[in-house]
Amino acid sequence: MRVLQEDHGGYVPEVRNILFLVRPKMKIMKIIASHIRHMSKNSASTKHFYIYMIPRKTLICEHILETEGVLGRNVHVHEFELDLVPLDDDVISMEMEMCFRECFLEGDNSSLYYIARALMKMQTFFGLFPRISAKGRCAKQVAQSLLRMRKEVSGDALDSIPPEIHQLYLIDRDVDLISPFVTQLTYEGLVDEFWGIKTGVFELPEAIAAKREAAKQANAPKEQQQPIEQKKKVHKMALNGNDSVFVELRDKNFISVPAVLNQKAQAIAETENKRHTMKQVSEISNFIKKLPELQIEKDNLATHIEITAKIREKTTAPEFRKLVHYEQDLLLGAEEKSIQEYVEECINKNEDFQKVLRLLTLLSLVSNGLKPKQWDFFRKEIMQTYGYEAILTLDNMEKVGLLKKHEGKKTFEGIRKGFKLWVDDLDESNPNDIAYVYSGYAPLSVRLIQQAMQPGGWRATEGLINSLPGPMCELTQGQSSEGMSGNVRVVLIFFIGGCTFAEISALRFLNEIVQQSESDDQVTHFVICTTKLVNGRTLLETVCEKVGVLRDL
Amino acid sequence: MMSDGVVEKLAVAGGGGDVTASWNALYDRFYTRKTVYEMQWLDEGIDLDKYVVACAPYGGPVALVRDTKKVLLVGHDDDELVHPILHIFATSGKRISATDFPFKGLVGMGWTIEEHLVVVLDDGKVHTFDIFGQEVRGRYIELGSECQSDGVAQVVFWDTGFVVRTASSNQLFTITDYEQPIVEKLAHAPLSKPPTSMAVVPPYSTESGSVEVLLATSGGSIGLVDNKSWEDLQVDSGPFNKMVVSPTGALIACFNDEGTLYVFSTDFSKNLSKFVTKSRRPPRDVVWCGEDSVVLYWDTIGALLMVGPYGDFVKYQYDQPLRLVTEVDGVRIVANRQCEYLQRVPESAQDIFKYQSKSPAARLYDAAEAFEARDATADDNMRMIETEDDKVLAIEKCLDAAAREFDYKTQRRLLKAASYGMLFCKSWKSDMFVETCRVLRVLNAVRAADVGILLTYEQYLKLEIEALVDRLVARHHHLLALRVCEYMKMEPQRVLVHWACTKISHARQDVPDQQLLAEITAKLNGQHQISYSEVASAAYASNRVELATKLLDFEPRAADQVPLLIQMKQDERALDKAIDSGDTDLIYLALLYIQRSYDDDRQFFSIIESRPLARSMFVTYCKRHSHNTGLLKSYYYYFKMHTEAAHLACREAYGSRRLADRLKLLNVADAFFTDSRNQFAAQVTKEQIDLLRKQCKVELALRDTPIVDMSVLELIEDNVRHLQMKAANKICSDFKVPETQFLHIQVKTLAECHKWDELARLAASKKKKSPIGWVPFIEACVQEKQMQEATKYILKLPDYADKMNWLCNIASWKEAVELAVKEKDNDALDVIYHRSKNPAVQAMIDRILRSTPQ
Numbered sequence A: 001m002r003v004l005q006e007d008h009g010g011y012v013p014e015v016r017n018i019l020f021l022v023r024p025k026m027k028i029m030k031i032i033a034s035h036i037r038h039m040s041k042n043s044a045s046t047k048h049f050y051i052y053m054i055p056r057k058t059l060i061c062e063h064i065l066e067t068e069g070v071l072g073r074n075v076h077v078h079e080f081e082l083d084l085v086p087l088d089d090d091v092i093s094m095e096m097e098m099c100f101r102e103c104f105l106e107g108d109n110s111s112l113y114y115i116a117r118a119l120m121k122m123q124t125f126f127g128l129f130p131r132i133s134a135k136g137r138c139a140k141q142v143a144q145s146l147l148r149m150r151k152e153v154s155g156d157a158l159d160s161i162p163p164e165i166h167q168l169y170l171i172d173r174d175v176d177l178i179s180p181f182v183t184q185l186t187y188e189g190l191v192d193e194f195w196g197i198k199t200g201v202f203e204l205p206e207a208i209a210a211k212r213e214a215a216k217q218a219n220a221p222k223e224q225q226q227p228i229e230q231k232k233k234v235h236k237m238a239l240n241g242n243d244s245v246f247v248e249l250r251d252k253n254f255i256s257v258p259a260v261l262n263q264k265a266q267a268i269a270e271t272e273n274k275r276h277t278m279k280q281v282s283e284i285s286n287f288i289k290k291l292p293e294l295q296i297e298k299d300n301l302a303t304h305i306e307i308t309a310k311i312r313e314k315t316t317a318p319e320f321r322k323l324v325h326y327e328q329d330l331l332l333g334a335e336e337k338s339i340q341e342y343v344e345e346c347i348n349k350n351e352d353f354q355k356v357l358r359l360l361t362l363l364s365l366v367s368n369g370l371k372p373k374q375w376d377f378f379r380k381e382i383m384q385t386y387g388y389e390a391i392l393t394l395d396n397m398e399k400v401g402l403l404k405k406h407e408g409k410k411t412f413e414g415i416r417k418g419f420k421l422w423v424d425d426l427d428e429s430n431p432n433d434i435a436y437v438y439s440g441y442a443p444l445s446v447r448l449i450q451q452a453m454q455p456g457g458w459r460a461t462e463g464l465i466n467s468l469p470g471p472m473c474e475l476t477q478g479q480s481s482e483g484m485s486g487n488v489r490v491v492l493i494f495f496i497g498g499c500t501f502a503e504i505s506a507l508r509f510l511n512e513i514v515q516q517s518e519s520d521d522q523v524t525h526f527v528i529c530t531t532k533l534v535n536g537r538t539l540l541e542t543v544c545e546k547v548g549v550l551r552d553l
Numbered sequence B: 001m002m003s004d005g006v007v008e009k010l011a012v013a014g015g016g017g018d019v020t021a022s023w024n025a026l027y028d029r030f031y032t033r034k035t036v037y038e039m040q041w042l043d044e045g046i047d048l049d050k051y052v053v054a055c056a057p058y059g060g061p062v063a064l065v066r067d068t069k070k071v072l073l074v075g076h077d078d079d080e081l082v083h084p085i086l087h088i089f090a091t092s093g094k095r096i097s098a099t100d101f102p103f104k105g106l107v108g109m110g111w112t113i114e115e116h117l118v119v120v121l122d123d124g125k126v127h128t129f130d131i132f133g134q135e136v137r138g139r140y141i142e143l144g145s146e147c148q149s150d151g152v153a154q155v156v157f158w159d160t161g162f163v164v165r166t167a168s169s170n171q172l173f174t175i176t177d178y179e180q181p182i183v184e185k186l187a188h189a190p191l192s193k194p195p196t197s198m199a200v201v202p203p204y205s206t207e208s209g210s211v212e213v214l215l216a217t218s219g220g221s222i223g224l225v226d227n228k229s230w231e232d233l234q235v236d237s238g239p240f241n242k243m244v245v246s247p248t249g250a251l252i253a254c255f256n257d258e259g260t261l262y263v264f265s266t267d268f269s270k271n272l273s274k275f276v277t278k279s280r281r282p283p284r285d286v287v288w289c290g291e292d293s294v295v296l297y298w299d300t301i302g303a304l305l306m307v308g309p310y311g312d313f314v315k316y317q318y319d320q321p322l323r324l325v326t327e328v329d330g331v332r333i334v335a336n337r338q339c340e341y342l343q344r345v346p347e348s349a350q351d352i353f354k355y356q357s358k359s360p361a362a363r364l365y366d367a368a369e370a371f372e373a374r375d376a377t378a379d380d381n382m383r384m385i386e387t388e389d390d391k392v393l394a395i396e397k398c399l400d401a402a403a404r405e406f407d408y409k410t411q412r413r414l415l416k417a418a419s420y421g422m423l424f425c426k427s428w429k430s431d432m433f434v435e436t437c438r439v440l441r442v443l444n445a446v447r448a449a450d451v452g453i454l455l456t457y458e459q460y461l462k463l464e465i466e467a468l469v470d471r472l473v474a475r476h477h478h479l480l481a482l483r484v485c486e487y488m489k490m491e492p493q494r495v496l497v498h499w500a501c502t503k504i505s506h507a508r509q510d511v512p513d514q515q516l517l518a519e520i521t522a523k524l525n526g527q528h529q530i531s532y533s534e535v536a537s538a539a540y541a542s543n544r545v546e547l548a549t550k551l552l553d554f555e556p557r558a559a560d561q562v563p564l565l566i567q568m569k570q571d572e573r574a575l576d577k578a579i580d581s582g583d584t585d586l587i588y589l590a591l592l593y594i595q596r597s598y599d600d601d602r603q604f605f606s607i608i609e610s611r612p613l614a615r616s617m618f619v620t621y622c623k624r625h626s627h628n629t630g631l632l633k634s635y636y637y638y639f640k641m642h643t644e645a646a647h648l649a650c651r652e653a654y655g656s657r658r659l660a661d662r663l664k665l666l667n668v669a670d671a672f673f674t675d676s677r678n679q680f681a682a683q684v685t686k687e688q689i690d691l692l693r694k695q696c697k698v699e700l701a702l703r704d705t706p707i708v709d710m711s712v713l714e715l716i717e718d719n720v721r722h723l724q725m726k727a728a729n730k731i732c733s734d735f736k737v738p739e740t741q742f743l744h745i746q747v748k749t750l751a752e753c754h755k756w757d758e759l760a761r762l763a764a765s766k767k768k769k770s771p772i773g774w775v776p777f778i779e780a781c782v783q784e785k786q787m788q789e790a791t792k793y794i795l796k797l798p799d800y801a802d803k804m805n806w807l808c809n810i811a812s813w814k815e816a817v818e819l820a821v822k823e824k825d826n827d828a829l830d831v832i833y834h835r836s837k838n839p840a841v842q843a844m845i846d847r848i849l850r851s852t853p854q
Helices: A026-041 A059-067 A099-106 A110-126 A137-152 A187-194 A206-219 A244-249 A254-277 A281-315 A318-331 A337-348 A353-366 A372-386 A390-400 A412-419 A444-452 A457-466 A501-516 A536-543 B040-044 B145-150 B347-353 B360-372 B377-384 B388-403 B408-424 B432-447 B457-463 B465-474 B478-487 B493-506 B513-524 B532-541 B545-552 B558-567 B571-581 B584-597 B601-608 B612-624 B626-638 B642-655 B659-675 B679-701 B712-721 B725-734 B739-752 B756-765 B775-783 B787-794 B800-809 B813-823 B826-836 B839-851
Strands: A017-022 A048-053 A075-079 A091-093 A131-135 A167-172 A201-203 A236-238 A472-476 A488-496 A523-530 B023-026 B029-038 B051-055 B062-066 B085-089 B095-100 B106-111 B117-121 B125-129 B152-158 B161-166 B172-175 B197-201 B212-216 B222-225 B230-232 B240-245 B251-256 B260-265 B271-276 B285-289 B293-298 B303-307 B313-317 B322-327 B330-335 B338-344
Touching: A017 A026, A026 A048, A026 A059, A026 B612, A059 A075, A059 B584, A099 A110, A099 A390, A099 A536, A099 B612, A110 A137, A110 A488, A110 B584, A131 A137, A131 A457, A137 A167, A137 A472, A137 A488, A167 A444, A187 A244, A187 A254, A187 A281, A187 A501, A206 A281, A244 A254, A244 A281, A254 A281, A281 A318, A318 A337, A318 A353, A337 A353, A337 A372, A337 B739, A353 A372, A353 A390, A353 A536, A372 A390, A372 B679, A372 B712, A390 A536, A390 B642, A390 B679, A412 A444, A412 A457, A444 A457, A444 A501, A457 A472, A501 A523, B023 B313, B029 B040, B040 B095, B051 B106, B051 B322, B051 B330, B062 B106, B106 B152, B117 B152, B117 B161, B145 B161, B152 B197, B161 B197, B212 B240, B240 B285, B251 B285, B260 B293, B285 B322, B285 B330, B285 B338, B293 B322, B347 B360, B347 B388, B360 B377, B360 B388, B360 B408, B388 B408, B388 B432, B408 B432, B432 B457, B432 B465, B432 B478, B457 B465, B465 B478, B465 B493, B478 B493, B493 B513, B493 B532, B513 B532, B513 B545, B532 B545, B532 B558, B545 B558, B558 B571, B558 B584, B571 B584, B571 B601, B571 B612, B584 B601, B584 B612, B601 B612, B601 B626, B612 B626, B626 B642, B642 B659, B642 B679, B659 B679, B679 B712, B712 B725, B712 B739, B725 B739, B739 B756, B739 B775, B756 B775, B756 B787, B775 B787, B787 B800, B800 B813, B800 B826, B813 B826, B813 B839, B826 B839
Parallel strands: A017 A048, A048 A075, A091 A523, A131 A167, A167 A488, A488 A523, B197 B240
Antiparallel strands: A131 A472, A201 A236, B023 B029, B029 B338, B051 B062, B062 B085, B085 B095, B106 B117, B117 B125, B152 B161, B161 B172, B197 B212, B212 B222, B222 B230, B240 B251, B251 B260, B260 B271, B285 B293, B293 B303, B303 B313, B322 B330, B330 B338
């Protein structure tokens, strides 16, 4: 098994059958073609090549293989319909990191078709979504595609499946571009901000990894112990609902994390101490049965304590404090001048390009664009500091709407008030509003869902909803949902173009609020679905333009 | 010659005299041979002897091509020798087609599972025909240069593939899947002489999953060849003239030059039987009848010999040429005058009809017969079936026997017996009776001589109803197929679509499109899941573009519409349907085809002009494929998109690796920015060109470290690092770098390379007031962990509280204490006392507090 490299590097495996698992991207087809040509030329026996495209085989890719002249009799093209990847009990990702760029920058709607297909697949399992609410250009298109696809599928086959998902919300990322650019302040969000969580897996920083490994070694029987130095491999840790410690930490604002860790440590110690008071044999044997579980929990706790220490190191650094301070100033509507100066200072100090772009994006979004003079000033500063080629990235950002020249009056003020995006009196350790995830700022995307679930839904505040970009549409399908049986209500929330961990935390919190307001026998489950879990940095990375290096004067 | 000891064994005829008349006992089992058809081709005077013949299994068609190797009487009036013809008949001898066969060097023909006729020629070319003798599109295969130069000598078919042997090198090649015809070369067989015979074990019957070929060597052994190796199986009873693998691939029958028939397991580990015929002349055909008997046919003496597993045999005599077809449950005998079926008597029939059978089924049958004849013994017979279970069993047996019977009358008698039994059987709940009647109606209908599919019940179960319907449709028996669908409660779409396609392709040219459309939609309307695109495709193939377009409008699936519209050159329509579908793959496909179909790109641009999605997708496509930038440029030019063109030039500039190219392209970008009145961008581009030129000059003249491609800021940094302040100043003024930024760069860079004196000098030059304040100085020092240096700048801060904060933050306790004393701030001292946790500092504070009067 190998990762497909652009350059085949003269590699010819000594096997008869070669399997490619790839995305149906034109560029990748060309790479595969060059690999196939190379391997066929440099091997005595006939090789068979199996190309599996995820999530589907496209005509255009086959066409490219054909024009590249490799679509022969020993090349087999198939599809592997892997579209929805469950990352957790309530989180599904389609792992399409380029979706944001393709949909909002390039105007390539391929992802929307895949989304519609995936949702269609869900409908064949769980019945028609009785209600679909969509906000945003892409969301609307997906909703309409769903209707069209239903017509293509035979007759009324879907109508006969009892619906199990009560409501689908489709929301475009560009309806709320602000939230991903604000620094996430939840535990999971911070881990993602500082190190990145890839497909539910966290690659531990070396120092933590070494400690975790050492702890495991110490617990292992003597004969299994190996010298730690020899195993210098990357240490990965799955961050999901299977880790009982993580479950309690993930959605918390970082401020309350130490307290939770403390409680957890005490709880574990208490469980362990029980053994001293045990008298019955059955009690003891029960306890022994639970030991491995307890050990895992202890290991995890130790690791999370380490991670917390690392995060604290970073969050207490003046740079980070300043950043959060200015972000919050912006969001609560403070004077913009000091923020502009801060951005300028960051540029002057040649700080991380992504950080500068992120701040500038927030500034532009909140103040509804930069004044022409400012706009030119920042662009020039950026190009002089980070190189002229930044002109391409800036242009991309302008096209997506992350940056823009000032126009009309500020709309953000109205949106902030209307959606109550800033919450002042907030207790992060014992929150009563979703705003706790950003220590004051309530993510607009989640407020939008919250609004939709109020009586009257979006229609009740149509003017406010319409002040956000993109069309809104609400559809019903199949029989009315009134007759739906069971006391479990499943709500599917789909973010097109990505969503952040903090938003997920906020939605889980919203789920709890909704739950509390309902009668005891009624259960509501939110399931969050997105094209990719993102943060400000990763989102910007997909918009950035990469350029080549000069080799020859 | 055959042994004289061959005695015909007569069947032990029992109760159903007429039924058992054709039975022959072979050891402990019975075999029956029945004539099913009188051949309709008799009128045409078809003589199998003159032809190469291929018969399809499952009672399928018979293909005939004149055998050019047969010596024929000179002067015989035979047009077919000059103009060879491919004849295809149903197995009842009803003609299906006759088409020209302009090919030379026929090696062999075989039918595939989908009833296509595969014809292998000696130059390695392989043609495939449908049941009407029409070449199937896209199925032409060439076996490659080796087969072409050496010549193909022999071919052995199975239902999904074949193996060929070349003439002189005896190299084997195989195709195992007609859907994906990959020619695979098998291992080389080291034979000095051609093999005396060849047999194939199909891939689905082998352990390895790849095809295995058995070659009988002239030395008397047998070799096994697969894709990896050749292995001599060390058999010593050869040389074998004939070898045939059994239907399941488990056994092989081999006939040697001494006239002995052996049956081995296919791995030759077991010799299961041996039968001496003493005929030195090899039989023309050897086929398996089921898994336990072998049928041999000598055409020269017209003898058909059936040999059972324990050396029992039956001999039949024929005065006409014939061909044998192995079926899953027997052998079909296609002769000049009739078609017969030779099979083992089904167990249920044996149970009922065997002489003196006392089984419940036999009793039920007898009872029913007696009842028909108004004979009182009916009741006695019925009474003798005692238990309910036996009654059920008896009914089931009668139904089963009926299903397996060819003869209508016998079918009817058995069904009557079953229904008679049902009257007496309270626990009979099954709908097996109805089911059997249904299947029998279908089987009888397809067996009718006009259709001529000789399908047994066993074969029907194996083939499955869908495949049977497909076969009917392929023979253009649409009405019958439709009736079968209705009767068997199946969806009729495939039949209807095929009917519509056939209707169009067979319509006379003068039939107007409108009429065809009306007839077709009248039949197809109201049906779900009709593939209108398939019908449209057929219309297009018949040059009825208008009809095809109209039909396509009925198609709900865009993925089926678009490719056909493209093929039909209905560009804009294809593009619109693709856009409507939301399927970007289809849009790309349409775009690419349309773009390629125009010589002038402008025509293409004008088509996409009013379609924004198509436009953005076209641009994305071009951007992702660097070789399409030319096309993208003409697109931008056509739509006068100068800014985009400028960005493209920038992108290209930064994609090129030579400076000269980069400068050239940046100039292009500059020109486009100017055209688009983008003053700002034009200005920065000009500056960038200037910067690159300057950097290049400096780098080439002076420096050994590369500086080209640095940003303005990096360049200043570089200069500061080398303490080239004059050069740094020059760049700042050249590129209008604000003073504040310049200061920031200097502070950061000097601190980074620990040039503390220079930093102090810089601070001193700003006198008391620095335009960026002192905090950046402090931060830069703290960053480098130089608290001593940091303290210097902290003390420059104007505000006392800030000073104190910073000093505490960097743990400069001594200075903090001093400052607090100076400011007479006892509270601060208290804070320091607690925060420092440093005994020395605490002692100092104690001292100060004691010495200071409260």
